[in-house]
Amino acid sequence: xxxxxxxxxxxLDTIKANMDGFIDMMRNNRDDASWVPEFLxxxxxxxxxxxxxxxxxxxxxxxxxTDYENAMLLYKAFESVGIKNAVIYDxxxxxxxxxxxGYKYFIxxxxxxxxxxxxxxxxxSDSKRRAIARNSIGRLYQWxxxxxxxxxxxxxxxxxxxxxxxxxxxxxxxxxxxxxxVRLGYFKALKQWSxxxxxxxxxxxxxxxxxxxxxxxxxxxxSQQDIIDYIMEYLENNR
Amino acid sequence: MQTKxxxxxxxxxxxxxxxxxxxxxxxxxxxxxxxDDNIAVRLSYSLDNPELxxxxxxxxxxxxxxxxxxxxxxxxxxxxxxxxTVILECIDPLEVGETxxxxxxxxxxxxxxxxxxxLSDEWAGVISRVQKNNIVGETxxxxxxxxxxxxxKKQSIFNFVCKRDMKDGEAVQMILxxxxxxxxxxxxxxxxxxxxxxxxxxxxxxSILVPAFAEILSKMVAVTSPDGESEPSQFxxxxxxxxxxxxxxxxxxxxxxxxxxxGEIDQYKAAQTLLQNPTSLVFRYxxxxxxxxxxxxxxxxx
Numbered sequence: 001x002x003x004x005x006x007x008x009x010x011x012l013d014t015i016k017a018n019m020d021g022f023i024d025m026m027r028n029n030r031d032d033a034s035w036v037p038e039f040l041x042x043x044x045x046x047x048x049x050x051x052x053x054x055x056x057x058x059x060x061x062x063x064x065x066t067d068y069e070n071a072m073l074l075y076k077a078f079e080s081v082g083i084k085n086a087v088i089y090d091x092x093x094x095x096x097x098x099x100x101x102g103y104k105y106f107i108x109x110x111x112x113x114x115x116x117x118x119x120x121x122x123x124x125s126d127s128k129r130r131a132i133a134r135n136s137i138g139r140l141y142q143w144x145x146x147x148x149x150x151x152x153x154x155x156x157x158x159x160x161x162x163x164x165x166x167x168x169x170x171x172x173x174x175x176x177x178x179x180x181x182v183r184l185g186y187f188k189a190l191k192q193w194s195x196x197x198x199x200x201x202x203x204x205x206x207x208x209x210x211x212x213x214x215x216x217x218x219x220x221x222x223s224q225q226d227i228i229d230y231i232m233e234y235l236e237n238n239r
Numbered sequence: 240m241q242t243k244x245x246x247x248x249x250x251x252x253x254x255x256x257x258x259x260x261x262x263x264x265x266x267x268x269x270x271x272x273x274x275d276d277n278i279a280v281r282l283s284y285s286l287d288n289p290e291l292x293x294x295x296x297x298x299x300x301x302x303x304x305x306x307x308x309x310x311x312x313x314x315x316x317x318x319x320x321x322x323x324t325v326i327l328e329c330i331d332p333l334e335v336g337e338t339x340x341x342x343x344x345x346x347x348x349x350x351x352x353x354x355x356x357x358l359s360d361e362w363a364g365v366i367s368r369v370q371k372n373n374i375v376g377e378t379x380x381x382x383x384x385x386x387x388x389x390x391x392k393k394q395s396i397f398n399f400v401c402k403r404d405m406k407d408g409e410a411v412q413m414i415l416x417x418x419x420x421x422x423x424x425x426x427x428x429x430x431x432x433x434x435x436x437x438x439x440x441x442x443x444x445x446s447i448l449v450p451a452f453a454e455i456l457s458k459m460v461a462v463t464s465p466d467g468e469s470e471p472s473q474f475x476x477x478x479x480x481x482x483x484x485x486x487x488x489x490x491x492x493x494x495x496x497x498x499x500x501x502g503e504i505d506q507y508k509a510a511q512t513l514l515q516n517p518t519s520l521v522f523r524y525x526x527x528x529x530x531x532x533x534x535x536x537x538x539x540x541x
Contacts, residue, residue: 013421016421020404216248220316222372
């Protein structure tokens, strides 16, 4: 079974200092990342104890349509080997995972046209929070974590809804939605709204409205129903 | 350095950043420990306002603590029982990053009229309507630091790397946008660096790191805003969340018992102290080399 490898600190520093050359090499080597040690003149891959039998789904003309399927596979794979957030949400782990398990998938899903795009989706180029939300693997895993609700008959019911409306994941950038009751309340309100035949509204406006509530309340200590009611009221008033 | 808070409430608010109450204080104590593989925290609060204490006993108010680790979208809320000021909780260290922040809040359990005899002149005699879930006070933020052993540990806050497109002899480049300070060297210089890094480290430290650290420390110094308030520099806003910045700042405070943002200590001297005086070591090293060469030439004459 293949081993998950992460990238050493020195490896990441060297890659980022030579980013242009690194991207050129990716463009010329689209099958796997075996060229990396030679290019860096050092082996940046560090072994871990995690063994994983994993393959990304790559089918159809629109790669973004596979996001839900791949996110669920990733979530279940990480869960099966017991890897936790402190390990997963680490640049060394995520970039190592992409280069060892998802190299072809990454190129297929994200392309290699824009440098900033590659840097954002393959490495961390911003604060950790934003970087995770932009990383090609970090975001897929995070999206499942954000929407999983163990109290439902199907814990991934909200996950499916959210992947069908990916703009709702903008909450990843807003710390006031971190509380479980808040984010699940938010997804449930939007799902109810959508099931009534309404369009999902402009999310940023809704999020800004919600941050006003968080200024004077501890939203995480409110009941989930209070959160749903608050969002539904906003949606009704801003049709 | 304490930053300003811009929170505005339509009722008196009990917090260190506003003076709506004359003498009342509300604070949170966080004592971290370990329980098996988890972080155990003992949380206790103190509130020295009898009327607000009575509101808690009457069930109008409750005290909640919010623990957050923004990096990982981690949030936990705990509620103190009505007659208790202490709670014990556990956190899985693998669910959080390096820092967990704790803030205690006074939160309304129902709609009620808030009145208090300790209100400042501005609010004296005012009865304010507070709605269910509103917060009417908060403690200062307390932080605990989590150490991730093994794989998660960063060994140094700086690193030297080879940059392929640099020409030999080109000036060293410093990158601050990563979690470590990265010095880029051309291929030939990098090879030389690798050969001499152990035996001549004082020379490398004093010639590259000391000036770099001095420059960084000078840019960390706070600036004065037009209204005379001290506020973080643009440099601090840009890099304040980076691992190297936080480690350097913590080391500075530990060494000098002052915050680097105040810039009270000469930055060049501070940089040398933080790097354990490599410049003095270079002089000692040079003096020993000179003595050795005199001795060697004396033997040669014999």
